[in-house]
Amino acid sequence: FTLFQLVPAVTELVIAELMYLQWMDPKEPIYLYINSTGTTCDDGETVGMETEGFAIYDALMLLKNEIHTVAVGAAIGHACLLLASGCKGKRFMMPHAKAMIQQPRVPSSGLMPASDVLIHAKEVITNRDTLVKLLAKHTGNSIETVATVMRRPYYMDAMKAREFGVIDKILWRGQEKIMADAAPPEEWHKNVAQECWQRIL
Numbered sequence: 001f002t003l004f005q006l007v008p009a010v011t012e013l014v015i016a017e018l019m020y021l022q023w024m025d026p027k028e029p030i031y032l033y034i035n036s037t038g039t040t041c042d043d044g045e046t047v048g049m050e051t052e053g054f055a056i057y058d059a060l061m062l063l064k065n066e067i068h069t070v071a072v073g074a075a076i077g078h079a080c081l082l083l084a085s086g087c088k089g090k091r092f093m094m095p096h097a098k099a100m101i102q103q104p105r106v107p108s109s110g111l112m113p114a115s116d117v118l119i120h121a122k123e124v125i126t127n128r129d130t131l132v133k134l135l136a137k138h139t140g141n142s143i144e145t146v147a148t149v150m151r152r153p154y155y156m157d158a159m160k161a162r163e164f165g166v167i168d169k170i171l172w173r174g175q176e177k178i179m180a181d182a183a184p185p186e187e188w189h190k191n192v193a194q195e196c197w198q199r200i201l
Contacts, residue, residue, distance in 0.1 A: 005038070011052045018030065018060065026063075026064040026065055027065070029068050030063065030067055031070065032070070032082065034075045035071075036082075037076045039052055050127040054078070067085070067087050068086055069083045069090070069092065070092045071092070071158075071161075072097060073098075075098070075099045076098075076099070076101075077102055077104075080099045080166060081134055081135055084167070085138050089169075091166070091167040092167055092171050093161055093166075093169075093170055094170075094171050095158055095172055096158070099156045101135060101154050131150075135150075
């Protein structure tokens with residue numbers, strides 16, 4: 001299935017689908033196609049809590065299935081973490097997709113009391129530190145390296161994402177072996193998944 005902006009409705013649906021797919025067959029691989037700006041819009045406006053990304057991440061880590069992740073558009077913020085958290089050797093990116101990691105943003109304070117703004121700011125810092133640790137774990141980089149590049153939005157094309165450890169392979173058209181590694185027809189779930197495979201080719 002495909003992942004969009006990480007808002008509560010999407011998170012609930014994704015986790016329910018993940019649990020259902022594991023219940024159907026815990027030995028069958030699950031393919032997660034990612035085209036998501038994470039918990040923000042393209043212009044940086046916050047649309048969801050950082051916990052949305054962590055909730056899906058925790059669900060992925062809980063599954064017995066092998067997780068294949070494929071970036072087909074954008075994988076920004078927490079969506080980039082989900083891309084990187086697929087099984088080693090099974091993390092892919094389309095040639096013109098983009099990935100980006102950035103610090104979590106403080107939600108709009110509005111008329112919030114100053115003391116509450118401080119509380120929210122501390123929570124954002126905690127979420128940032130957690131995100132840094134998880135990205136370091138899945139990309140193979142040090143915590144210091146990830147923290148340094150995340151000081152400002154860090155954009156990566158497919159080649160750069162592979163060098164940074166976010167993905168393992170790029171799905172170039174015509175490289176049948178790589179495409180087969182990404183999604184062999186015999187491993188697809190039901191006829192809809194088979195149709196998607198044919199469209200990719």
